[in-house]
Amino acid sequence: MRGHSHRAGRTARKRRQKHESSARSVSLCHQPQYVKLMKFLHHRGFSSTLLQPALFTDTGRGLQTLRTIKPGQLIISLPESCLLTTSTVLDSYLGRYIKSWKPRLSPLLALCIFLVCERHRGEASDWFPYIDVLPTVYTCPAYFSDDVMALLPASVRRRALEQREAVKEMHSSNQEFFRSLQPVLSQPTADVLTYEALRWAWCSVNTRTVFMSHPSSSFLSGPDNYALAPFLDLLNHRPDVQVKAGFNDVTSCYEIRSVSGTLRYQQAFINYGSHDNQRLLLEYGFVTTANPHSVVYVDTDLLCDVLRGDRSLTQKIKFLRENNFLHNLTVSSDGPSWRLMTALRLLSLPQTLYGVGLYMCVCFHSHQWKAVLLGQLVCEESEQWSVRMAKSLCQRLLQDTCSALDKVSHLLQQCEQPIREQLNVVKSLRQEERCILGSCLKALEESHRHTDSPLGAVS
Secondary structure (H helix, E strand, O other): OOOOHHHHHHHHHHHHHHHHHHOOEEEOOOOHHHHHHHHHHHHOOOOOOOEEEEEEOOOEEEEEEOOOEOOOOEEEEEEHHHOEOHHHHHOOOOHHHHHOOOOOEOHHHHHHHHHHHHHHHHHHOOOHHHHOOOOOOOOOHHHOOHHHHOOOOHHHHHHHHHHHHHHHHHHHOOHHHHHHOHHHOOOOHHHHOOHHHHHHHHHHHHHHEEEOOOOOOOOEOOOOOEEEOOOHHHOEEOOOOOEEEEEEOOOOEEEEEEOOOEOOOOEEEEOOOOOOHHHHHHHHOOOOOOOOOOOEEOOHHHHHHHOOOOOOHHHHHHHHHHOOOOOOOEEEOOEEOHHHHHHHHHHHOOHHHHOOOHHHHHHHOHHHHHHHHOOOOOOHHHHHHHHHHHHHHHHHHHHHHHHHHHHHHHHHOOOOHHHHHHHHHHHHHHHHHHHHHHHHHHHHHHHOOOOOOOOOOOO
């Protein structure tokens, strides 16, 4: 438990209550798209008297309560017939092409291809009422321009580039299979199964599927846990909300049950998981304010740059990497994480520990290593050095964040809407990180007055 958690929780609640009171909503249930969606779901056995689609000023589309939802109440029970899964794909006109193809396709690719082909069919598609309400573009990094990608923090930019390359690889490596689908398409496959179309489908699946385990199929490769859930996927995420969700084998429905309840005419939320804002951006294309799970990551390259004056740094970093001390180094509003301070304390140890007989030397000096790993002070000088380095890292990260925010502001003045939406997501991420880094630096200043209690002693 962090020392300031009670205060932070009370502040966060007040901020959220003020935010909720100022948020406005407009019902979408009378718009033709949503009328068709609800008719489509009604024919498949679903109706909702508790929730309606609405547009909220703070989050965009979501689901609004029509009545007060009590703690423990079932808010959605979506029949299996409404779920779009790989079984849907294999039972469709694409089934015979997928079943006969070698090597076998992944469940993710099968769903993506189905979405692209169904969107191409337009109103002739059985799933058109659902596809018609899906976003036409996303703010996931796979959509980011190079200019926007460059404004991400180094740790998330690397993973974002990997995400974009994964989608490109999925498109380029399956051209032969795409061409095999020509008999079911009214236009050339190259015009239908484009990179842009596959990217849209990939983001649709990645951001909107619920977890639902399926028996392994002899026609597909790899685990299959995907299910697209119309209407249900309009529920937005909030980190402090608790729900119980999953497929009920007895009712054959995907069910969501509220834990704490929601007042009438408020937005109903669910929780996608205990994700920090970088993870939310990568996986879902948004960030959330006052996220209690948010941290700022310290990249190994930055660590090396700040400590570049140490002549034995290369050897020390090699040892830390081999022993998994460089993974998940972070700072939060409460200060540097235990892992970061542990890495810095290990780096502060004398050069002799990293000599030729490295592992033998470590054995001889095991009392120092054990002290560091237990969060104990090795010596005051070492602790002061570690705190100074932590401050230097935070200052560098804060400088990078402020520079990125300046660039975002400049680009926002001259860009068009799709890029504007991407920039606003990056701006939100950077603003949250600026707050975290500022609070962390204050915590580090405080540590000078409490040297008997090692910083980062609690993970």
